[in-house]
Amino acid sequence: MTIEELWQLLVPILIFVGFVAAGYILRFVLTVFISKLTQKTRSGDVILGAIRTPIVVIFLVVGVAAALPRTTFVPAQIERYLPVIASVAIILIAAVVVVRIIKGILEYYGQTRPSMKTLVPILSKIGNILVYFIALILILNTLGINVTALVAGMGIVGIAVAFALQETLSQFFAGMYIIMDRPIRVGDYIRLESGQEGYVIDIGWRGTKIRELPNN
DSSP states (O other): OOHHHHHHHHHHHHHHHHHHHHHHHHHHHHHHHHHHHHTTOHHHHHHHHHHHHHHHHHHHHHHHHHHGGGSSSSOHHHHTTHHHHHHHHHHHHHHHHHHHHHHHHHHHHHHHOGGGTTTHHHHHHHHHHHHHHHHHHHHHHHTTOOOHHHHHHHHHHHHHHHHHTHHHHHHHHHHHHHHHHOSSOTTOEEEOTTSOEEEEEEEOSSOEEEEEOTTO
8 A cells, every 4th residue: 555545545534533523622612611601500501411412423424524525435426415414414413402402491490480380391392393493494495495485385374373373372472471470479369350369379371270269
């Protein structure tokens, strides 16, 4: 094996190893920076837990995409698709990271504010849908597919669904307001405009339960 052949063999390996090493270095730097910035709070732990592995995986994917074209065994037909494949993989990984962060933060607030426990599952699902929908749009755009019509269609569908479920949505946002702003709390004594009165025993996003007095 000549020096030139050896060099051609080593270059892809060095590129791949370099990207992976850069991923670990960046992970270390971000860990130190975020830990100092958040002073080891729960939110910092959530963010660090969500990004530690994905950062290295992203650099690994980029390393593979950068190293393979330097080899002689990858067909040209596959080589030209490597940037697209890498971009799609990075978008998916980023989406997973964002979903994990949203879930972790919501669970944290659900633990610190018991009144929000009922909202955590539904807010988490809404967040997941939005994040993955945006990821889908980005992936389709990366693949060269025109997403304008899709976005417009989804907008029309969203308006139609919102109109059909306006009463449910109204109750949902009213419940969210009560839970987050906390104008009333469990144990409070309230009197409704209808004349009913009693003690609040449960507050949910779909309604508030009260225990009426015996003489009501």
